Amino acid sequence: MFIKTIEYYFPQKKLTNIDLKREFPEWDSQKVDEKIGIKSRYVVADNETSLDLAYNVCEKIFKNIDREEIDCLILCTQSPDYFLPSSACVLQDRLGLKTSVGAFDFNLGCSGYVYGLSIAKGLLASNVANKILFITAETYTKMIYKKDISNRAIFGDGATATILSAKAPGFNIGDFILGTDGSGFSNLIVKNGGFRSPLNDNPKEIIYGNGNLYTDNHLYMNGPEIFSFTISRIPKLVSDVLLKNDLTIGDIDYFIFHQANKFMLEYLCRKMKISESKFYINMKETGNTVSNTIPIAIKDCIDRDVFSNGSNIMIVGFGVGYSWGATILKKRGLNEKG
Amino acid sequence: MKKDRFLSELKDALALNKNINMNDDIEVDSLSKLALIAFFDEFFDLKIESKDLSYIKNVKDVVNLIGLDKIEE
Numbered sequence: 001m002f003i004k005t006i007e008y009y010f011p012q013k014k015l016t017n018i019d020l021k022r023e024f025p026e027w028d029s030q031k032v033d034e035k036i037g038i039k040s041r042y043v044v045a046d047n048e049t050s051l052d053l054a055y056n057v058c059e060k061i062f063k064n065i066d067r068e069e070i071d072c073l074i075l076c077t078q079s080p081d082y083f084l085p086s087s088a089c090v091l092q093d094r095l096g097l098k099t100s101v102g103a104f105d106f107n108l109g110c111s112g113y114v115y116g117l118s119i120a121k122g123l124l125a126s127n128v129a130n131k132i133l134f135i136t137a138e139t140y141t142k143m144i145y146k147k148d149i150s151n152r153a154i155f156g157d158g159a160t161a162t163i164l165s166a167k168a169p170g171f172n173i174g175d176f177i178l179g180t181d182g183s184g185f186s187n188l189i190v191k192n193g194g195f196r197s198p199l200n201d202n203p204k205e206i207i208y209g210n211g212n213l214y215t216d217n218h219l220y221m222n223g224p225e226i227f228s229f230t231i232s233r234i235p236k237l238v239s240d241v242l243l244k245n246d247l248t249i250g251d252i253d254y255f256i257f258h259q260a261n262k263f264m265l266e267y268l269c270r271k272m273k274i275s276e277s278k279f280y281i282n283m284k285e286t287g288n289t290v291s292n293t294i295p296i297a298i299k300d301c302i303d304r305d306v307f308s309n310g311s312n313i314m315i316v317g318f319g320v321g322y323s324w325g326a327t328i329l330k331k332r333g334l335n336e337k338g
Numbered sequence: 339m340k341k342d343r344f345l346s347e348l349k350d351a352l353a354l355n356k357n358i359n360m361n362d363d364i365e366v367d368s369l370s371k372l373a374l375i376a377f378f379d380e381f382f383d384l385k386i387e388s389k390d391l392s393y394i395k396n397v398k399d400v401v402n403l404i405g406l407d408k409i410e411e
Contacts, residue, residue: 035369150368209368224371224388231379263369267376 002170009057010042037262041156041287053159072129076112110319112291156287160295174328259293
């Protein structure tokens with residue numbers, strides 16, 4: 001089962017650290033730039049949604065792929081246009097895909113790309129689908145409180161599209177390790193707006209961290225707890241996925257982890273004794289785009305010709321839930337085995 | 339860990355400009371909370387809950403979380 005091609009799309013509006021500094025004069029933009037590794041991020045307009053981003057990235061990928069060949073559409077988002085129907089159904093019609101396409105959404109954040117690949121692999125292996133369009137699309141910035149400088153500095157919006165099929169060439173998808181620990185659900189959450197806790201017309205401002213503000217109608221992230229979960233869970237995930245794919249850490253040519261923030265990634269890299277030259281860190285212009293970060297990174301590496309035929313690439317997703325997953329991609333040409 | 343090394347590693351972790359001693363106060367913002375979690379994990383294999391970090395006001399508070407017996411004179 002192979003990844004054939006990837007595209008990404010960002011909204012037009014860019015929010016820089018200079019823009020944020022104007023709104024929050026006391027904010028240490030230099031520290032965020034240096035430690036967190038983010039200088040700017042893309043932000044959707046008020047009338048622009050994850051479905052719009054998804055549509056735009058698909059039209060981009062259809063410049064080189066015949067839409068008639070798609071027989072399954074999978075969309076990963078935590079910022080859908082509607083409670084129902086699923087965005088994938090709306091998108092099928094908007095893109096003019098045939099009605100024999102199977103289409104559905106699933107709700108995961110930073111582990112979403114790895115989970116989506118595992119679902120796609122299963123659908124291809126069981127002959128349910130032959131060519132899958134897998135989309136990630138997020139507009140987390142719509143869920144962040146205006147006065148929450150910490151999260152506004154971290155998250156950005158975007159969408160990606162990946163085409164998958166059972167035939168080489170492409171990136172062969174290896175075996176997966178997936179995992180969940182729902183005990184951490186409240187550490188990254190938008191509490192209000194569902195049926196357990198409806199939107200509050202007059203929500204009170206809550207202080208967290210170093211004077212940050214949010215409300216229960218908006219996104220809350222307990223950064224230290226998320227960091228703590230990540231550094232304790234991910235090293236084991238890495239060793240488990242190596243074992244499952246019968247590889248050692250020395251067999252991996254490149255590591256692409258979810259681009260949460262530079263500080264976290266640098267620490268994980270050091271802790272697992274991975275060479276910096278093999279470890280992807282780049283979120284300077286985009287911020288943390290949730291389920292989009294891994295496909296954006298893979299596409300960036302393809303464009304820069306980072307991978308050779310036979311390269312083993314480990315991808316690792318982790319975050320909200322808590323949820324995590326990893327697999328190995330192997331670049332394979334048309335006539336190569338393995 | 340020897341006290342001198344502890345102080346030096348803590349200074350580096352928190353990216354402080356000057357040397358620190360056991361009686362110094364430290365300022366813990368959101369980024370230094372991450373740095374402290376990494377520091378506890380890397381040098382003491384300790385997982386600290388974020389609520390415990392809120393109580394850290396000085397170097398002694400850091401030592402109390404690690405355990406006095408882990409720092410040698």
